[in-house]
Amino acid sequence: MKPAAFDYHAPRTLEETLDLLAAYGEDAKPLAGGQSLVPTMNFRLAQPQALVDLNGIDELFFIREGERGLHCGGMTRQRAVERSGLARKAAPLLHETMPHIAHAQIRNRGTIGGSLAHADPAAELPAVAVALDASMYVRSVTDARWLPARDFYVGLFATAMEPGELLVEVAFPRPRPRSGWAFEEVARQHGNYAMCGAAAVVELSEKGAIEKARLVFLSVGEGPVAADQAAAMLVGERPTATVLRAAAEEAATKEIDPVGDIHAGPAYRRHLARVIGERVLTRATARANEAALM
Amino acid sequence: MNQTIELFVNGIQYRRSVEPRLLLCDFLRYDLGLTGTHVGCEHGVCGACTVLLDREAVRSCLLFAVQTNGREIATVEGLGDGPQQMHALQHGFWEMHGLQCGYCTPGILMSLVPFLEENPDPSEEEIRELLSGNICRCTGYQKIVEAVQLGARLLWEESN
Ligand SMILES: Cc1cc2nc3c(=O)[nH]c(=O)nc-3n(C[C@H](O)[C@H](O)[C@H](O)COP(=O)(O)OP(=O)(O)OC[C@H]3O[C@@H](n4cnc5c(N)ncnc54)[C@H](O)[C@@H]3O)c2cc1C
Ligand code: FES
Ligand code: FES
Numbered sequence: 001m002k003p004a005a006f007d008y009h010a011p012r013t014l015e016e017t018l019d020l021l022a023a024y025g026e027d028a029k030p031l032a033g034g035q036s037l038v039p040t041m042n043f044r045l046a047q048p049q050a051l052v053d054l055n056g057i058d059e060l061f062f063i064r065e066g067e068r069g070l071h072c073g074g075m076t077r078q079r080a081v082e083r084s085g086l087a088r089k090a091a092p093l094l095h096e097t098m099p100h101i102a103h104a105q106i107r108n109r110g111t112i113g114g115s116l117a118h119a120d121p122a123a124e125l126p127a128v129a130v131a132l133d134a135s136m137y138v139r140s141v142t143d144a145r146w147l148p149a150r151d152f153y154v155g156l157f158a159t160a161m162e163p164g165e166l167l168v169e170v171a172f173p174r175p176r177p178r179s180g181w182a183f184e185e186v187a188r189q190h191g192n193y194a195m196c197g198a199a200a201v202v203e204l205s206e207k208g209a210i211e212k213a214r215l216v217f218l219s220v221g222e223g224p225v226a227a228d229q230a231a232a233m234l235v236g237e238r239p240t241a242t243v244l245r246a247a248a249e250e251a252a253t254k255e256i257d258p259v260g261d262i263h264a265g266p267a268y269r270r271h272l273a274r275v276i277g278e279r280v281l282t283r284a285t286a287r288a289n290e291a292a293l294m
Numbered sequence: 295m296n297q298t299i300e301l302f303v304n305g306i307q308y309r310r311s312v313e314p315r316l317l318l319c320d321f322l323r324y325d326l327g328l329t330g331t332h333v334g335c336e337h338g339v340c341g342a343c344t345v346l347l348d349r350e351a352v353r354s355c356l357l358f359a360v361q362t363n364g365r366e367i368a369t370v371e372g373l374g375d376g377p378q379q380m381h382a383l384q385h386g387f388w389e390m391h392g393l394q395c396g397y398c399t400p401g402i403l404m405s406l407v408p409f410l411e412e413n414p415d416p417s418e419e420e421i422r423e424l425l426s427g428n429i430c431r432c433t434g435y436q437k438i439v440e441a442v443q444l445g446a447r448l449l450w451e452e453s454n
Contacts, residue, residue: 008297008314008360038356039337055361103427105344105351105405190426
């Protein structure tokens with residue numbers, strides 16, 4: 001099918017963009033990479049009255065180090081992060097995750113801000129943002145605020161942003177000393193949305209016990225699912241295989257709520273969560289051990 | 295409301311008035327008559343519509359023509375100069391039977407151009423990862439992989 005008609009605006013500055021978004025309110029959608037929005041418009045699942053194209057706003061394209069770690073402008077292409085040496089160093093979990101998002105041809109257009117704002121429960125970036133305690137900088141004509149990733153996600157395809165607000169920037173904190181990270185997912189085919197995936201971050205104390213852990217799943221709930229009970233079980237423990245497996249088990253049995261679709265039923269997703277959860281915790285711990293030796 | 299755009303396609307400058315909702319793939323096919331760019335799914339999945347936008351492979355079904363104002367597009371028509379003067383990649387596909395019906399081929403070729411520029415000697419695994427973005431219902435992919443390997447070698451020989 002073909003999209004319904006819409007007003008097209010291509011502002012050159014952020015100020016102009018925020019004015020347009022304020023004027024249209026709920027009737028306008030920002031157009032980032034278009035890799036999620038345009039398919040829904042082609043099928044007429046979305047028929048916005050206006051599109052505000054962000055592709056000409058130079059100030060939204062950047063990757064740099066800043067106060068809060070690695071800062072990416074909302075329009076930073078997924079491909080640019082994948083190719084960034086700075087991102088590899090300053091946000092290795094984010095960098096390692098990039099090739100799992102769709103295909104190169106999609107990542108050439110798809111953006112960091114678009115994926116985070118779209119809040120697809122099967123998307124990798126929201127889970128990584130929550131695992132890293134990233135923060136989102138959201139602006140409107142009247143307001144500007146930083147939101148922790150955890151508070152940004154409020155449900156299925158839903159974020160804390162109001163109509164008129166734009167995700168301008170996101171910051172991923174630098175890895176802490178004695179910490180490690182891992183990402184893994186299982187998809188039917190490389191580049192497809194995963195049936196289940198997980199990101200983990202593990203931080204060790206000087207004595208080698210777990211000081212802090214994060215385990216966040218995708219594709220098994222309404223958004224990124226942080227397994228907080230599993231993480232709490234780990235704190236203070238020595239990271240033995242038994243301890244890590246028990247945490248993954250806890251997460252997979254009690255903390256996720258997978259629904260089935262044509263690709264995988266709930267039971268299989270739960271099984272994947274258990275296996276992937278254990279693997280990412282194990283790999284994150286191994287990397288934390290390596291970091292502790294350095 | 296229509297908007298006037300000016301862009302280069304395969305090095306030729308065009309100026310056209312378009313509706314904002316016109317997809318780039320339809321603009322190429324219907325307005326410019328460049329029907330080498332195929333349309334399979336219109337939601338980014340099949341890869342048949344892949345073209346180059348400023349030398350990067352993108353889905354032309356997920357871009358509006360208005361967004362390409364002032365930009366450079368390359369389509370399969372710009373690759374080789376007809377059957378007598380095929381591009382090295384096309385030669386690889388011809389030689390190795392990398393196509394049957396050919397519906398997927400333009401999108402695959404256009405995906406390969408920047409891929410091989412960045413990585414002239416890819417492993418089989420890297421080739422398969424790249425091809426994951428293009429669906430082929432005929433070949434079973436094995437012949438495409440071999441076609442890419444030959445195409446890459448021919449390209450390398452041409453440039454050395
Ligand atoms: C074939 C295919 C496979 C894919 N596979 C995956 C996958 O495996 N994993 C994955 O995570 N994604 C996948 N995607 C989606 C892809 O990553 C998209 O790029 C991403 O979801 C949306 O980013 P975008 O920049 O294209 O945003 P758009 O499609 O332009 O926008 C998405 C939504 O976010 C809003 N929006 C965009 N930017 C902002 C902003 N700065 N502030 C506020 N709102 C904003 C838009 O209005 C729209 O509602 C796939 C897409 C395709 C076509
Ligand atoms: S038609 Fe564009 S990807 Fe299928
Ligand atoms: S050759 Fe027929 S779809 Fe690929």
